[in-house]
Amino acid sequence: MRRIDIDRVGIKGILHPVRVRDRSLGEQHTIARFDMAVSLLHHFKGTHMSRFVEIINGHDREIDVASFEAMLVEIVERLEAEAGYIEMHFPYFLEKRAPVTGAKSLMDYQVALIGEIAGTKAASRIKVIVPVTSLCPCSKAISERGAHNQRSHVAVTVRTRGFVWIEELIEWVEAEASSPIYGLLKRADEKYVTEYAYDHPRFVEDLVRGVAARLDAEPRIAAYAVEAENFESIHNHSVYALIERDKGMAAA
Incomplete structure (x- = not known):
């Protein structure tokens, strides 16, 4: 086993419904693509990939900004990591005249x-x-x-x-x-x-x-x-x- 730390290991491209604050309408419903990763110390052979999916599905059906912040804390706790990283990409729509x-x-x-x-x-x-x-x-x-x-x-x-x-x-x-x-x-x-x-x-x-x-x-x-x-x-x-x-x- 190579004793080398990994900076980030995780999943990319998982889709999930999200809610985002909208200045005109109050909130907007859209679909986000999540990339999630944690650091991995050299004495761990691998991380638990399924736990990332469990964390996403353990929150509301539609994730919001508060959920996003809670997920950051949860991924390092659940995966016993020193550092965690999440990106949530989504299209945001505005009505223009x-x-x-x-x-x-x-x-x-x-x-x-x-x-x-x-x-x-x-x-x-x-x-x-x-x-x-x-x-x-x-x-x-x-x-x-x-x-x-x-x-x-x-x-x-x-x-x-x-x-x-x-x-x-x-x-x-x-x-x-x-x-x-x-x-x-x-x-x-x-x-x-x-x-x-x-x-x-x-x-x-x-x-x-x-x-x-x-x-x-x-x-x-x-x-x-x-x-x-x-x-x-x-x-x-x-x-x-x-x-x-x-x-x-x-x-x-």
Whole structure:
């Protein structure tokens, strides 16, 4: 037997119903994919994989944030581990209105709760991936007609000091983009969105700096990572930028 510690061992990809707080409706019902793991010391041959499934099914039929936090504690206790890790990925839906006609449609955003525990110290983060439009300032400056634009994904991962709505994170990102993205647009809306993006050009660097400035100014955010990837429409590559900051460390 090799006497080597394992950092994480567990299960991935188990689906389970969840409940999430919704600013407009009170709560939202969706389906989450769980990844769960614990550390394994070298003197243990293996972990008890079935116990992860038992822990998920031992909670309510629909797991919520309180259940998620309790599961973190439970996995290290039940599996006799020094550290535990859970990721809960789920689609989150918002009803959006088109900017001119007011046509309603649902937009889905990918969200994750990420929790870690070591001994008695637990920490959790929330991650939201927000699709937006970005229009290139350089292309606009050198072109007589138009400018290239594309869909971009901005991923925001935060550790909070107080409650923050998923909707707030989405709004902060969309406010810094060339334009938000909508599920349904009529012709008048398309004209508005196209012209709005043209009037608000953003490099990938602008995207991450703008969102980071908003997170810096928000006292409920303790630490964050902001990533932006532009899926370039005229290049055979994406462009990318990242800003990470622990505001507690920065203050120190």
